[in-house]
Amino acid sequence: MAQGLNRATVTRLTPPPPSAGEALSSREKAAIIVRLLLAEGAPIKLSALPDHMQAALTEQMASMRLVDRSTLAAVVGEFLHKLESVGLAFPGGIENAIALLDGHISSSAASRLRRLAGNSGRIDPWERLIPLSPEKLLPILNGESVEVAAVVLSKLPVSRAADLLTRLPGERARRVTHAVSLTGNIDPETVRRIGAALVSQLDAQPPRAFDHGPVERVGAILNVTTAALRDDLLEDLSTQDADFADKVRRAIFTFAHIPSRILARDVPKITRVVEQPVLITALGGALSGTLAPVANWLLENMSPRLAQGLREEIEARGRIREKEAELAQSELIEAIRRLDAAGELQLVEPEEEDG
Known part of the structure; x- marks a missing residue:
């Protein structure tokens, strides 16, 4: 100002x-x-x-x-x-304050603060609705009336509205698009009440105790177990819930999946963040067993000088125990996941038939 x-x-x-x-x-x-x-x-x-x-x-x-x-x-x-004389500025609005404290306050405390702020009538509910991810907005567009869906689309930036529209079923998308043309005379207070009602629905949903779903959590656990235990558990899961077991298999990312889930151009990024002794143990243990194709793929896609040096170190190291190799391979996988979380590389989504 x-x-x-x-x-x-x-x-x-x-x-x-x-x-x-x-x-x-x-x-x-x-x-x-x-x-x-x-x-x-x-x-x-x-x-x-x-x-x-x-x-x-x-x-x-x-x-x-x-x-x-x-x-x-x-x-x-x-x-x-x-x-x-200003030395420090705080974010304006309860939603910005909650975003600033994300990871430092519990989800239940954040939900309570949002409810209290919403009940006061002194915040714009659309400040909370507009930043929502497509995964949270799509149920609103599909579950509410076409008129409400049209108001939601009208409040969003054009690019995001277009993206959401392409995700709707054809007939639903056509009806919502037509409803947008009927919103010309809607008054601001009605739009505010619609936003407040949608926020109330969001607040009525019970807070999740876990940040990730059961598939992701089981997959993450099995990622760091031994191959034998992982196979046994997946076999047991298949007899109890084949659909869940299939989803867990697709969520799992192990050393064996590297060639299908990592782009060859990203291999040098991995070798830069993994210590050489770990690479020697992980690759050396793989070269002597059924995971040899994975180790060779990694060696072929890193710098020739590094690959030659690793092969010489592996040969000099001699036999590597299976448990040591699996621990090193798990450490390498964790490094890849950290790179993925930081946006340094992107894991390729597995095909439906994988697993």
């Missing part, structure tokens, strides 16, 4: 007496600053403020008439002084 205001603006005004501006309220000072910014042609986005603050500011401006130059200079000087 301070864009357009500077010391040159202040010096153009008559220096104020010591008491100028002291009798003004905070709302009156805010109204003066906004009026001056508008007069200076500075871009300000008051729509980012909560509705009640926009209303209070507008009402205050409507009640004011003339302000003398000395008072104006005093208010501007105070405003600039406060800006220059």
Whole structure:
């Protein structure tokens, strides 16, 4: 908001007496600053403020008439002084505060704060709805009336709305698109109430105790077990719940899956973050067994100099115990997962028939 205001603006005004501006309220000072910014042609986005603050500011401006130059200079000087003395800024709004504290407060505490803020009526529910992932917005678009779905699409940025529209079934997408054309005369309060109702539905859902689903959790556990135990457990799972077992197999990423889940160009990234003794143990143990094709694939896609050095070290090392090899291979897999989480590489999704 301070864009357009500077010391040159202040010096153009008559220096104020010591008491100028002291009798003004905070709302009156805010109204003066906004009026001056508008007069200076500075871009300000008051729509980012909560509705009640926009209303209070507008009402205050409507009640004011003339302000003398000395008072104006005093208010501007105070405003600039406060800006220059700011040492730390906090995020505006409860949703931004919760996002800042993500990972530091529990999901139940975050849900309670959202409910309390929503019940107060002093936050825009769409500030919470618009950033939601497509996976959370799609059930709304599919489960609500086409009119509500049309309002949701209309509130989203164009690119995100287009993406969601392509994910809807053909007939549903056509009906929602037609409903968008009927939203021209909808009033802002109705849109706010629709957003509040959708937020209430989200808050009514019980908080999840785990960040990931059962498939991902079982897959992560089996990733670091021995191959023999993993095969036994998957066989038992198949007899109890074949569909769940199949999903777990697809979620599992082990040393054997590297050629099918890693792009060849990403192999050098892996060798840079894995210590050489680990590479020697992992590859050496694989070369002497059924995982030899995986080890050879890795060696073929790293730098020739490194590959030659590793082969010589593996030969000099001699026989590697199976347990040592599996531990080193698990460590290599964990390094790959860290790279994936950091966005340094992207795991290739497994085919349906894998497993």
